[in-house]
Amino acid sequence: MSVGRPLVEVRGIRYGYPGGAAALQGVSLQVSAGERLAVLGPNGAGKSTLLLHLNGLLLPAQGSVLVDGIVVSEATARETRRRVGFVFQNPDDQLFLPTLLEDVAFAPLNDGQPGPAAEARARATLRELGIEHAADRAAHHLSGGERRLAALATVLVSRPDVLVLDEPTDALDARGRRRVVDLLRGRPETLVVATHDLAAAAALCERAVVLDEGVVVWDAPLDRLLAAHPFLERHGLMAPLPDQPSGAPKRQA
Amino acid sequence: MSFRHLDRYAGVPSPVTRLAPSARVLATVVLALAAALLPLGAWPQMAGLTLVVLGIAVAARMPVRVLAVRLAPPLVFVLLVSAALPVLVPGTTVAHIGPLSLSDAGLLRFGSVLGRALPALAAAVVLVSTLRFTELVQALRDLRLPRAVTTALGLAYRYLYILTDEVEQLQRAARSRNAGAGAASRRRLLMGIAAASLGRSFARSERVHQAMLARGYRDGIPALRPQPMDRRSLSALAIVCAVALGIAWTAHL
Amino acid sequence: MAHIPDGFLSAPVLATTTVASAGALALAAHRSRQQLRDRQAPLLGAATAFVFAAQMFNFPLGAGTSAHLLGGVLVAAVAGPWVGMLVLFSVILVQALLFQDGGVTAIGANTLNMAVVGAGVGYLLYRWLRLLLGEGLRRRVLAASLAAYVSAALVGTSVAVELALSGTVPLRPALLAVGGSHLLVGLGEALLTGGILGMAARLRPELIEGAPVTRRARRWAFGGLGVALVVAVGAAYGASTRPDALASAAGSLGLAAHSGTWRPLAQYSGAGPWGALLGVGVVFVLAWALFRVSAGRRPA
16 A cells, blocks of 8 residues: 555545435545544535445545545446445444354455355454354344444455444444444554544544535544534534533532 | 244254255255145045155154144144135035035045145245255255345345334334324324335335445355255255155056 | 145146246346346345235234235335235245245245236236326325235135136135135225325335326226226127027036036137137236336336
8 A cells, every 4th residue: 555645535526316405515535544534514414425435335426536546436346345344324234144144254255255265254353353152143133232343344354444434333322332432443444434423533533524514614633623612513513521420410409 | 023943953963954955945845746746535645745754854853743833833724724625615415514514525625635735834844944044045046046036035034123123113112102092093003103114124225235235245145155956965855756756646546 | 815825726727827927027037137236135125024024914904803914016016016026926935935824836826826916917907097097196005005906806816716727616616715805805905005005105205106197108098998898898798699608618617506526627618718818818918008108218
């Protein structure tokens, strides 16, 4: 991987959903290898839309996306999807086969690996995430947290260079969020994380891009963003609340 | 909804479970077919085929008692459905039950329907008890069913669980809103739940589709542990075919 | 309900229904693949799970009655006839193999009845009725409802015909019992299909879109209705002036009273069966033509 060239490059992309308003109205940004980027913004800002462009699930109406120098298109889908792993918001959307092992082996099998090799890779990934015991179980027999790990495993098995995550801490309690963040922090992949969870973003990412109504309104270090309270408010973001002490909140007398 | 113990004996190593799934499915079909080919009143052959299925059950280490218990509900159903036959089919009256007269032709058909259904049902019960769902899908794929159907069946397994979880959630939500006292409102409630599920199922299929594409899906899901037809399975299948069809043939002599 | 168990049908009927449904399914697989490409499998899977769950459900209709949903027209109205057929087939497959609901050997016959007739012909009826009834969400839902009713009746009829051709039950009692009960079942099917589709389409109107109704297509639809009526009247008139042909057909189909044994379709005599075949053929060609015209630019 060349040091100078960014790993992911988004060049002025525009996208509008059929029958709807424009979702992205000219977005550009660059992600270098090893970076951890949080994509923030209010609902409908275009975060998910932007993410879906990074592995070619959506193709821009104008502009282009490059992954490791390759232009993302129908023809290069296979190449780009090998490098960019996408973790969706709902783990159940990614665990669609009867057993966990089959789900995790899905990507290597599609990539042409023979059965035993794919299975070995899948088991290794499950072991890495600590859920190998559930390999022959169906996803609905796992807890919510385990399901998130399983969904992550289905993507990590391909050893992508970039991990794109859409709301990875969605619907998790504080402990679950902690676990996800700690896990991701220990990983070497480049991260692009779309999230509402500013606390998790702060713990995980050093850089933030804020989207509002389809344009980038901020692209700078995250800690600076958290200090800019009027800016946060203007773009529908809430600064992370300090962690509440355990027990009921004190009542006003 | 739990289908968990349907394939209780699939994990039990036996001469049957060692055979290729496609062979086992074909054998079941052949046995059912042989039963269907039996003419009216071929009692010895009906017993013979049933014994063959019992033998297979024993070989699969499936207790006969369990087989009988699982066989009972569908058999009773067939009984109920065919109970009309002695009355509906014209012939020489043999007996009376109240105002209804039972004809000899009708009784013959009644008995024959039961006699044909028994070995066919038993074969199906043995199959489902000794075959994992994943193996069934693989067998159907090996038997050249349309790929869309076999892939869809593989996905339907998880979809079904997610769907029922969702329906339970919706029902709980409705109940907590104290919806539906009378029958009419209960009906509307159920239909509303069904309608919501319909829409959500289609939306989910779009997201799953994206998740599949993101992991390299092109056309059909490659098998993790393909168990293609080997010589042992083929011979076993040939033996079952010969015996079953031979029995059926003797009935036509 | 409509699922025929093993043991009721004769080998020739099993064979012909299996071949017929296999052909229809092959076409459906091909067409839906053209239509959906790689969206095919996840869509089919979701719809299969939905129909499977819906068929298991007991929908209370009030007054102590409850109805079961077959789902053929429901799926076809939302996803088209090809998906509809494939979904019903998948459901029948799973039900037969895993739950012994419906015979393994009868998979072909059940598929012909529920998937090809129930969903496929049901869809044709739906499109035709849509053309007749015109635009608007309510009318589309009504069309689906009516189509569901008629398709349920047709399913019952084909089950009865298969039983009769197998020699298990004579045609008249079979039609009365099975066909008749399906006329009742059809009520539930119509109610449920209309209700569910109506509510679902209100939430997501794109579920029930399909090609727009053009005046030309409507004219074809009304024309087709007229032709069908003429054929029906003509057949009735012809039957009344040629009682011998009808009697021989009736006799060979076991409709007439027999004192002893009866032989279903033991011999063909007279023009009776050929007339019926011609009539069916005309209706099918008509339906096919209507479908091609109304499908127009976009399949549903």
